[in-house]
Amino acid sequence: MNWDNQDKDPWGGKNDAPDFDDLLKKFSSVLGAKKATSSNGSGSGGGGNKLSSSRIFLYAFFAFLIVYASQCIYQLDASERAVILRLGKFHEEQSEGLNFRLAGIDDRYVENVSLTRRYTQTNSMLTKDENIVDVTVSAQYRIANLKDFVLNVKDPEGSLRNAIESALRHVVGDNTLDQTLTVGRENIAFDVQNRLQAYLDTYQTGLLVQQVNIEKTDPPQAVKDAFDDVVAAREDKERLQNEAERYALSIVPEARGQAQARIRQAEGYKLEVVANAEGEVARFTNLLEEYSKAPEVTRDRLYLDALQSVLSNSTKVMVDVEGGNNLLYLPLDKIMEENKKQENSRINLRRVDDE
Template sequence: MAWNEPGGGRDNDPWGGKNQGPPDLDEALKKLQDKLNGIFGGGNGNSNNSGNDGFRLNTGAVMMLVVLAAIVWGLFGFYQVDQQERAVVLRLGVYQETVQPGLRWNPPLIDEVSIINVTKVRTAQSRGQMLTEDENIVDIQLSVQYTVSNPGDFLLKVKSPEMSLEHALESALRHVVGSSKMDQVITEGREQIAVDTQQRLQSYLNAYQSGIQVAKVNIEDAQAPSQVQDAFDDVTRAKEDRERLKNEAEAYANGIIPEARGAAQRQMEEALAYKDQVIAKAEGEAKRFNQLLAEYRKAPKVTRERLYIDALEELYQSTSKVMVGTEGGNNMMYLPLDKLMEGRVSARMGSDQQVDIRELTDRVIEQLRRDSQNTRREGR
């Protein structure tokens, strides 16, 4: 039977109190508000104060959420900048400042902080074939070491600092190599080319306001193209041989020239010594002659005989045979002085005495006088 049929009564009403129906929405909201008021300190008011309790509940919850959000937002604003770093602060996309090392705070979502290492040495490399001043092609490979000198410029002034550095490096290198000859690039001019490239590269980067400071440019390899490398190797070896021979010649010259100068100086010293010796000897002979002259004037005969004996003594010292002519005859007397001296030496060997040439001369002269006197007597 339907609930609205006659005779059904109120008991058949599906929305009546006796039947189970859907919950009341207002009652459910009221229960929820009562629970929230209990949690956040609200009172257990009656049904007449339900509107005021709901308003207080909404206000307290919102304030609590706002406070919590503010605390979380503030905590996310703290950051640490190390000693080797600098922080670039952008406020609403506009450059604000560059922050030094330390514990810092900036409002999140308003300021954008970018931390950049300014002490780290970074490296960039470049390699390519380039044309020299004398229209030769060389293959060069080099590397660049650089640091960030201005974090603000490095981050904001150039879109891609690393790519800009590579392009500027290639441009500077081509300019320097194009102004140099091939021999300078491959052999002895590498260091100067690296210095010139560094100076030109730094000028380009300063003009770009890139915030990059170039520390050093190293030319790692510089050689001719592979197609002609063998020929250039021969040329290089020939130059090395030339330098080696040149160094050997200089070493020989450095060794022989001082020796020759020393020999020349020694000869000059010997010549000066001989000069002094000759002068001293001449002066001595002149002095001796003056002394002999004085003695000759006192006793001419004795002095003349003494000079004659001294002359014979000096003469006999250089010869071992003497021929003596006798007066009044054609016979020549031969005196074997060498044999006489040997006899005298043999006779005196036991007593360890040497032959006195003066004594021998006196004996010879005495013997000659005796023979001369005997010859005169026989002639009479």
């Protein structure tokens, strides 16, 4: 391959490209580095400088266009939005992707509208029953309307901080100390969120409150020990009440059961007494009818029945002999015991024989 021929490329083609030295010379002449040595040269050089100045202006103009275009074209992420102000007046709101603005004329405000922001503050509040309590509240919020966020309020988040304090003071002022410290915290957070959102909508801040939490509620440090004693006493009171209620639930049903049992017994005794009385009345009526028919026979029968009833329950009998001075003693108890022993012996012998 022939490299000596400078007018041709290595593949035999004609090389029409300008020489590098020539390019340097032309560039030097454009910048005015090369000075004319003759008047003719000066005349011709003047025409060349005029042409070079126009080229410089053209190059500078294109360079300015490139830089200006790079400042005008920008890209937004999926979570970002931009508000464009043209000469201080709202022009448009731009979303994700490539966007265009007039640099130097348009003002651009870019914010992340998907980002959830958080703010926490602690303040001393006065409750409904005129007690002081330290409340720590936190709010989670995001930008819902970027145009309102940028244009309507100078410091939207500063307005949010002031609105939180105002809403919290209003709601805590409607609740007692006991509600604020114990069971009412969830309701307080809900009321604060609604009131805070109403304030922000009135101000047209473009902010949306997503959640409000009451992080902590404590009495002031100066009275914390006394308050702890009150809380402990309240817990003891509730514990004793629960124990009393539990004892009542265990003893009252038992007492009611015993009362019902006694009522049943009384009713049964009542029925028994009434039935016995009615039976005695019926027996006496029948006996009266028999007595009216045969008085002496009935009288003797009643006498014998009475003796039988008395003597059947007696274990000792004394017999008076007519015309004598001696009494006959019959030990019926001993006789009955002996008869029982003999009867038991016979029963045992029968069992042995059966086995």
